[in-house]
Amino acid sequence: MKPLDGVRVLDASHVVSGPVCCWLLAALGAEVIRIEPPGGDHTWRTKPVVGPDGEHRDVPGPRDIAISPLRRGRGKRSVVLDLKREEGRDLFVRLLATCDVLVENAVPGAMERLGLDYDSLAPAHPRLVYCSITGYGDDGPYRDRPSMDLVVQAVSGLMAKTGFPDGPPTKVGATIGDQVPALFAALGVVAALRQRDREGRGQRVDVAMLDSLLTLLWDEPIDDFAAQGLPERIGNGDPRGAPLDVFTTRDGYAALVLTQDAQWSQLCDIMGRPELRTRYPDYRARLADREAVNAAVAAWCREQTTDAAVEKLLALGIPAGPVRSPYDAPQDPHVLHRGSLQRLRHPDRSEPTDFLGPALPIRLSRADGDTSPAEPLGASTDAVLQDLLGLEAQEIARLRKTGALG
Amino acid sequence: MKPLDGVRVLDASHVVSGPVCCWLLAALGAEVIRIEPPGGDHTWRTKPVVGPDGEHRDVPGPRDIAISPLRRGRGKRSVVLDLKREEGRDLFVRLLATCDVLVENAVPGAMERLGLDYDSLAPAHPRLVYCSITGYGDDGPYRDRPSMDLVVQAVSGLMAKTGFPDGPPTKVGATIGDQVPALFAALGVVAALRQRDREGRGQRVDVAMLDSLLTLLWDEPIDDFAAQGLPERIGNGDPRGAPLDVFTTRDGYAALVLTQDAQWSQLCDIMGRPELRTRYPDYRARLADREAVNAAVAAWCREQTTDAAVEKLLALGIPAGPVRSPYDAPQDPHVLHRGSLQRLRHPDRSEPTDFLGPALPIRLSRADGDTSPAEPLGASTDAVLQDLLGLEAQEIARLRKTGALG
Numbered sequence: 001m002k003p004l005d006g007v008r009v010l011d012a013s014h015v016v017s018g019p020v021c022c023w024l025l026a027a028l029g030a031e032v033i034r035i036e037p038p039g040g041d042h043t044w045r046t047k048p049v050v051g052p053d054g055e056h057r058d059v060p061g062p063r064d065i066a067i068s069p070l071r072r073g074r075g076k077r078s079v080v081l082d083l084k085r086e087e088g089r090d091l092f093v094r095l096l097a098t099c100d101v102l103v104e105n106a107v108p109g110a111m112e113r114l115g116l117d118y119d120s121l122a123p124a125h126p127r128l129v130y131c132s133i134t135g136y137g138d139d140g141p142y143r144d145r146p147s148m149d150l151v152v153q154a155v156s157g158l159m160a161k162t163g164f165p166d167g168p169p170t171k172v173g174a175t176i177g178d179q180v181p182a183l184f185a186a187l188g189v190v191a192a193l194r195q196r197d198r199e200g201r202g203q204r205v206d207v208a209m210l211d212s213l214l215t216l217l218w219d220e221p222i223d224d225f226a227a228q229g230l231p232e233r234i235g236n237g238d239p240r241g242a243p244l245d246v247f248t249t250r251d252g253y254a255a256l257v258l259t260q261d262a263q264w265s266q267l268c269d270i271m272g273r274p275e276l277r278t279r280y281p282d283y284r285a286r287l288a289d290r291e292a293v294n295a296a297v298a299a300w301c302r303e304q305t306t307d308a309a310v311e312k313l314l315a316l317g318i319p320a321g322p323v324r325s326p327y328d329a330p331q332d333p334h335v336l337h338r339g340s341l342q343r344l345r346h347p348d349r350s351e352p353t354d355f356l357g358p359a360l361p362i363r364l365s366r367a368d369g370d371t372s373p374a375e376p377l378g379a380s381t382d383a384v385l386q387d388l389l390g391l392e393a394q395e396i397a398r399l400r401k402t403g404a405l406g
Numbered sequence: 407m408k409p410l411d412g413v414r415v416l417d418a419s420h421v422v423s424g425p426v427c428c429w430l431l432a433a434l435g436a437e438v439i440r441i442e443p444p445g446g447d448h449t450w451r452t453k454p455v456v457g458p459d460g461e462h463r464d465v466p467g468p469r470d471i472a473i474s475p476l477r478r479g480r481g482k483r484s485v486v487l488d489l490k491r492e493e494g495r496d497l498f499v500r501l502l503a504t505c506d507v508l509v510e511n512a513v514p515g516a517m518e519r520l521g522l523d524y525d526s527l528a529p530a531h532p533r534l535v536y537c538s539i540t541g542y543g544d545d546g547p548y549r550d551r552p553s554m555d556l557v558v559q560a561v562s563g564l565m566a567k568t569g570f571p572d573g574p575p576t577k578v579g580a581t582i583g584d585q586v587p588a589l590f591a592a593l594g595v596v597a598a599l600r601q602r603d604r605e606g607r608g609q610r611v612d613v614a615m616l617d618s619l620l621t622l623l624w625d626e627p628i629d630d631f632a633a634q635g636l637p638e639r640i641g642n643g644d645p646r647g648a649p650l651d652v653f654t655t656r657d658g659y660a661a662l663v664l665t666q667d668a669q670w671s672q673l674c675d676i677m678g679r680p681e682l683r684t685r686y687p688d689y690r691a692r693l694a695d696r697e698a699v700n701a702a703v704a705a706w707c708r709e710q711t712t713d714a715a716v717e718k719l720l721a722l723g724i725p726a727g728p729v730r731s732p733y734d735a736p737q738d739p740h741v742l743h744r745g746s747l748q749r750l751r752h753p754d755r756s757e758p759t760d761f762l763g764p765a766l767p768i769r770l771s772r773a774d775g776d777t778s779p780a781e782p783l784g785a786s787t788d789a790v791l792q793d794l795l796g797l798e799a800q801e802i803a804r805l806r807k808t809g810a811l812g
Contacts, residue, residue, distance in 0.1 A: 161579030
């Protein structure tokens with residue numbers, strides 16, 4: 001049993017935000033049908049690809065799947081329809097009539113031009129939850145601007161807030177401009193389904209990449225920071241805590257956030273600096289001399305390995321951890337225990353591949369977390385048209401000749 | 407009408423992740439009762455505070471609310487209970503019996519010590535959705551470690567993946583180690599409520615900060631990057647696109663992501679470099695000489711103002727935008743049009759304050775997006791005990807004397 005059992009989603013999205021949103025819905029139990037144009041989006045053409053006989057970097061065959069679709073396509077059936085052809089659009093609308101949710105992240109105006117925007121579809125599909133993810137949302141002066149992760153990180157102010165005061169604005173090392181909107185979209189879809197359960201009607205879910213990143217940023221009092229004249233970006237420390245920073249160790253870096261006076265007192269002992277306990281007895285005293293407090297901890301950390309420093313800090317109950325390489329997680333005992341990363345599977349292979357993707361990071365005690373593997377592009381075109389629309393093989397062959405089917 | 411009408415949430419959380427999760431649930435229509443210890447968490451003691459007569463930085467009075475609770479407390483009632491006292495725990499459990507959801511983000515083990523963990527409560531409350539947000543989740547070797555945003559950014563590898571190859575690991579300039587788990591938790595809660603609507607039973611929702619950030623990071627093929635020997639962090643560009651970077655302009659920076667060959671061709675004209683169109687006719691050719699392609703665009707950008715460069719790029723349909731200060735958003739015409747930032751309200755004042763908080767970034771066409779303002783600490787203690795538990799004023803006065811109530 002899963003939370004979204006019985007929900008069918010048409011995933012008419014491409015690249016990152018829409019496909020990630022629909023992967024989350026699939027992992028929560030929805031039946032997801034991914035609609036793609038002939039050839040698929042560009043993620044199908046990245047290398048390596050995984051096929052029935054293993055991975056390679058050659059021209060992909062019909063059963064080969066690149067890593068991104070292997071990851072974001074988990075739990076989805078793949079159908080190829082050409083929405084630029086009238087027969088393709090017709091099949092799309094007939095499929096939509098059997099679905100509860102549509103997710104799209106087309107460039108602004110594209111769904112209107114196809115006649116597949118919310119206002120065109122809603123009258124005939126009043127129960128439909130129609131979710132759009134766009135750069136700037138469905139109204140406002142920037143509505144028609146194309147966007148991308150890098151662009152919305154820049155426009156939102158997140159890039160200018162990340163980095164060091166004497167360095168340049170810095171991109172976040174994960175595609176959060178796509179993935180955070182994907183998460184808000186999934187939340188909006190599930191919430192709208194609940195509202196529909198109560199009142200019987202679907203609605204439009206409009207998620208903007210810009211709004212999503214502003215929501216993250218403005219959970220801090222940005223306007224008060226501006227009024228205080230604080231620099232836009234402050235590196236790894238925080239003027240609101242001491243010690244609170246990332247410190248260089250003998251072999252790397254350790255992050256620590258000390259909040260309790262009793263822990264500071266014990267840390268002074270461990271550092272062999274008992275005089276600091278009386279000099280900075282509480283949070284206010286430490287904050288008033290923040291640079292000296294951080295410098296004392298920095299001097300101590302420089303003499304330790306990262307592991308030794310973190311172990312001593314954790315033994316005092318201080319939130320601390322090593323700055324680890326992004327490449328370390330697959331070997332981490334905790335990540336392995338939790339199964340936080342999953343070996344991706346190919347449907348033609350009994351053994352999982354060696355490529356990893358994230359497990360759904362929502363652990364539900366009464367729901368199974370597993371999904372079916374991704375499918376090769378268009379692998380379910382015929383089956384879905386047969387199962388959901390009752391099309392005969394002959395009719396499917398005819399439609400394929402028109403170019404409407406992949 | 408709102409999606410979560412009729413859902414009652416007990417928000418027994420503190421600081422960032424739990425309160426943000428419950429703000430999202432409140433903005434989606436849930437009735438949220440925030441339970442706090444006497445004095446509240448430390449966010450109540452940050453300055454400035456807003457009171458009936460305006461903002462100030464003095465000692466807070468009983469109706470004063472600091473900016474963080476003013477923002478994260480939107481849509482919530484505030485009740486003060488001391489869970490360290492038996493009478494406080496007893497009231498908590500009686501309130502819980504009237505609720506659908508509990509959200510907590512206590513340090514590992516704290517809810518067990520209070521007898522308020524999932525296993526203790528579930529037998530008597532089989533319909534309860536119990537959501538925990540912790541650093542490392544409910545099992546595994548790091549289960550008992552305390553964590554914080556900075557620490558999980560470090561441990562997940564996100565910090566080592568953010569920044570420039572010749573610079574240090576870099577903290578993301580928003581508290582995504584707290585807020586992304588808050589989002590997954592909200593999604594898990596709403597999904598679990600839907601499952602309960604179907605099968606009648608609640609469940610545990612276990613969200614780890616570490617899993618949440620790994621999910622963001624591992625939407626890229628990190629293992630393939632490792633196999634290729636790519637550096638951990640790559641600055642603002644991306645080896646998978648050209649031109650794709652943040653470029654210095656005459657007065658700032660502009661971000662651009664070019665994906666279409668036709669746009670490249672037009673850009674070469676605009677840059678006065680028609681020879682580059684034939685030298686790099688397609689994506690593969692540009693990627694093979696990525697540094698030269700980026701250098702050509704960099705030279706052009708250096709001669710433009712940011713606004714002029716972005717305007718010309720957008721006119722070609724190229725996703726582009728200015729790198730803006732985090733302080734710019736409140737004046738942005740698009741942000742103003744969308745109402746992406748809201749003036750926070752104090753319940754004792756008819757006019758909103760000048761402090762801003764994010765609006766819910768999920769725009770629902772059939773749901774009202776407004777919430778009530780946050781309340782002063784403990785403002786609804788008596789009313790909630792009267793309304794939900796039917797306590798008489800005399801009994802409330804007796805309990806207050808024990809110290810169980812704030």
